[in-house]
Amino acid sequence: MFQVRIHGRGGQGVVSAAEMLSVAAFEEGKHSQAVPSFGSERMGAPVVAYVRIDDKEIELREPVLEPNLLIIQDPTLFSAIDVFSGLRKDGYLLVNTTKSMEELGVDEAAEKLPAGHVAAVPATELAMRHLKRPTPNTVLLGAFTAMSDVVRIDSVFKAIERKFPGKIGDMNIAAAQAAYDAAIAD
C-alpha cells in the first residue's frame, strides 16, 4: 500500500489534490482511498488529506501515520505542526517553495530520504503562470509523477479533466506538465 499525506491550508486545494490523486490511481485500475481531515472549514486553517493506493480493497480508516509521500503545499506549516511525523525512510517529500530545503530549515529531515525522493517545486509560481491563481495542487501532482511510478502523468491529466472540464482543466494540465518537465530536467 502506498500512503500519502498532503498538508496545506484551506483554499489551497489540498482536498482536491487528494481526490485527483485517488482518481488517477483508479484510472490505472488500482484501489484508492482519499479522505480529508479538517478542523473548522475556513480559508487559511491547516488542512490535511490522506490518500492510500493499493492493488486490493483498502479497508484501513486510520489517519496516514507513516506516509510514503508527503506533499507540503504551504511551507509556513513547518513551524505550526509536525508535518514530518512518521515519514518513511524510503519516502518522498515534495514541498511547494522557491527556497531550498536548507533555507526552509528542513534539510535534516530531507537528507534522511533517498536521492531523487525530495523536490522543492515553485508550485505557486507555476500555478500563477498557467492558472492565474495561486493554487499549487495540480502542479505538485504533476511533479510527483516525475519522481516515481506510483501514478503516471496521463492518469493525473485524466483526473484533472474529470474534476475541471474545459478550459480550467486544460490550464491545470499545462501547469502539471510544466512541473513534470521541470522535475524531469532536475
Added chain:
Amino acid sequence: MLKQVEGSHAVAEAVALCRPEVISAYPITPQTHIVEDLGTMVKAGGIENCQFMLVESEFGALSACIGSSAAGARSYTATSSQGMLFMMEAVYNASGMGLPIVMTVGNRAIGAPINIWNDWGDSMSARDSGWLQLFAETNQEAVDVHIQAFKLAEELSMPVMVCMDGFILTHAYARIDIPNQAQVDEFLPPFQPRQVLDPAAPLSMGAMVGPEAFTEVRYLAHHKQLEALELIPKQAAEFEAIFGRDSGGLVKSYEAEDAETVVVTMGSVIGTMKEVLTGMREDGISIGGLTIRSFRPFPREALREALKHAKRVIVFEKSLAVGMGGIVAMNLRMALQDFPIRVHSAIGGLGGRPITRVNLRRMFEKGIQDQLEEPHFHDINMDVVNREIEREQVERRSGAIAENILHDVGVVAAAKAI
C-alpha cells in the same frame, strides 16, 4: 459501473436510482454533499418525477417527507447530529405513523460540546423511536443498503435510517460499483402504500389514540421490527442475486466462527480492525470480529447464534449513554445474558477521535486478559480529565469544562494534523 467517487456522491446516485418522488433537503455537515448532489441531479433532469424541496430546517425536512409519504410519494431526506435532534418530534411521528421514509444519517457527534466529527450519538438518540437503523461498513455497502432500505421500508411500512460514519465514509473517495437502473428496477418495485391520503377514499392518518389502544398500536411497531429480522436477510439475499454482492443483512462475521474472543462493533471501524485481528490470529490468538449491520431491529437471535461458542466478547462502540455506559454493550449483554460469556464494553472514537491499529491492538490485548475497565474509555487522556476534576475541587467558579480542556491540551490541538 465502477467509479471513483466521494461516498456522499455514491449515496446520492443510489438514492436517485431508487426513483424517489420527493427529496426534502436541509444541509448539515457531514451529509450536505448528499443532498447537494441530489439537488444537482434533479436540476439537470437526471431524476424523473422528483420534486426537490428546500426547507427551512431539519424539522421541516422530515415533516415534508411525512406529508409526501402520506400522499403516496416515495420520500427521502438526510441529516446528522443536531439536525436529528431538531427533527426529533417528526422522527417519532414518522415511525409512529408507519410511513416508509428513508433517511441517511451521516453519523456525527451531538453537542455540546459542538463537534462536527464522527460518532454514533445522533443515531443512538433515535434508537427507541421505531425507525429501523442499518449501519454501513463501507461506501459500497452504503450504496447497496440504501437500495435495500427503500424496499424494506415499503414492505414493512416503517421508516428506515441508513447510518454511515461521517467524514470517514461520507467524505472518503473510494472505488464503488454504482448499479444500473435496470438492476435497481428489478429489485425495487414502484411504491405501493399501505395507507394514503386520497379524497376518494378518506381516512385519518396520525389519529389520537387513548389508553384503550395505545399499547396495541405501539406493540405493532415493535412487531414490525421483529418481522424485519426475517425480512432483512431475505432481501439481502435477493439483493445478492441481482447485484452480486453480499451487503446488508443482520450481522457479519470476520473469522469469528470459532474464535474464543469476538470483537463486536458497527460501521466503518471494522475496516481498521480487520488487519489487527488478522495479525493477532497470526500470533496464535483466537480472536475474530463481528459487525452488527442492523442495530434496530436488534438481531438478538443472530447474535446469540454467532457468539454462542465464544468465551469472551469485546464490544467497541462510538457511543456512550452518559451515566450508564456503552449502549451497544448494554443491548448485547441483554441478548446474551444466559450465556456464560464475559462481555467487555469499550467506548472510543467519540467526537471523531482517531482509532488506530496500534491503539486497537493494545485494547484487544487487554481485553483477552479480561483487564479492561468497565466500561473502558479507549484512548482517553486521564491526566487531562484529572486536572479538570482537580480544578473543580479547588474552585467553585471553575469555568467552562470545554474551554478549560482546550486550553489544557493546547487550542491548536484541534488544528493539528494528526
